[in-house]
Amino acid sequence: MPELPEVETMVHRLQEWVGSRIDDIVIDPRMSLKAAKKYLPGDEYNDTIGQAITGVYRRGKFIVFTTSSGALLAHNAMSGYWDSADRPWTFDYVEGARVSSDNDVRVIFTLERGGELYKLRFHDARMFGSIRYVDPSQLAEKLSELGPDALHTKHLYEPRVADGSYFYDVCQKSKKPIKEILMDQGKLAGVGNIYAAEALFHTEISPFKPANELTRLDANGVFAAAQVVMANALVRKLDYAGLRVYRKKRCDKCDTEISSGDLKGRTTWWCSQCQK
DNA sequence: AGATCACTCCGGCAGC
DNA sequence: TGCTGCCGGAGTGATC
Numbered sequence: 001m002p003e004l005p006e007v008e009t010m011v012h013r014l015q016e017w018v019g020s021r022i023d024d025i026v027i028d029p030r031m032s033l034k035a036a037k038k039y040l041p042g043d044e045y046n047d048t049i050g051q052a053i054t055g056v057y058r059r060g061k062f063i064v065f066t067t068s069s070g071a072l073l074a075h076n077a078m079s080g081y082w083d084s085a086d087r088p089w090t091f092d093y094v095e096g097a098r099v100s101s102d103n104d105v106r107v108i109f110t111l112e113r114g115g116e117l118y119k120l121r122f123h124d125a126r127m128f129g130s131i132r133y134v135d136p137s138q139l140a141e142k143l144s145e146l147g148p149d150a151l152h153t154k155h156l157y158e159p160r161v162a163d164g165s166y167f168y169d170v171c172q173k174s175k176k177p178i179k180e181i182l183m184d185q186g187k188l189a190g191v192g193n194i195y196a197a198e199a200l201f202h203t204e205i206s207p208f209k210p211a212n213e214l215t216r217l218d219a220n221g222v223f224a225a226a227q228v229v230m231a232n233a234l235v236r237k238l239d240y241a242g243l244r245v246y247r248k249k250r251c252d253k254c255d256t257e258i259s260s261g262d263l264k265g266r267t268t269w270w271c272s273q274c275q276k
Numbered sequence: 277a278g279a280t281c282a283c284t285c286c287g288g289c290a291g292c
Numbered sequence: 293t294g295c296t297g298c299c300g301g302a303g304t305g306a307t308c
């Protein structure tokens with residue numbers, strides 16, 4: 001499941017399409033009506049054709065393609081990724097390498113650049129992702145629903161990044177488990193299940209600890225750890241060997257068996273010995 | 277009325 | 293080997 005570093009990496013690759021024009025779009029006809037609604041429903045399909053891509057950015061876990069008259073707002077959810085037909089992509093998710101398949105292509109954009117035509121493809125096996133065309137005011141509205149970003153990266157759209165003090169204030173306002181706060185996109189944009197678990201492991205705080213029980217030092221530490229694990233993922237080019245608790249069997253500090261359980265519908269991993 | 281919750285999309289895959 | 297059940301971002305509508 002792509003989180004902030006994965007999305008940033010995809011956005012970096014997508015830069016090559018800045019300056020191209022969307023000539024045509026084909027949406028996978030095999031999808032149910034409900035699933036197809038997530039990809040340029042209604043007028044959005046026609047609104048998108050003819051638009052020039054003026055920039056590609058990341059905001060939280062969203063990809064923002066700015067265009068001549070508006071923007072495409074895309075979310076990869078669990079299984080989404082982008083590539084072009086002439087250069088299929090193998091993307092390493094934490095679950096293992098995902099080899100680009102022709103079978104999970106949901107949307108094909110025909111792009112024109114310098115008189116040549118290219119096929120930009122959005123793959124999404126599980127159809128949980130989305131692509132929406134929005135006008136500038138809708139874009140601003142949608143993005144305003146996200147909290148400040150968790151990490152300043154090269155391709156961040158309209159950089160507005162949280163800091164430890166902000167995160168402490170957010171924690172103070174809620175009795176919810178700290179992991180829920182970390183993953184709440186409306187409070188802090190970009191952190192998902194993997195890096196939330198890792199950040200809490202590094203700071204030795206239980207994912208279930210009520211957020212308002214964290215001291216300022218705790219909150220600063222958790223926020224800093226989240227930034228470090230995501231920044232490391234970026235520089236290591238998403239080499240998941242650096243993960244220490246997510247889907248692990250044993251704690252690499254104390255050798256206790258790693259616990260796993262449900263926290264608000266998401267499986268979470270933690271060391272019951274180290275994390276209090 | 278704001279916060280919270282259950283439910284929804286779906287294929288992949290673990291576990292019988 | 294073939295089935296069943298579980299998993300999950302974010303949006304939606306229901307409920308407290």
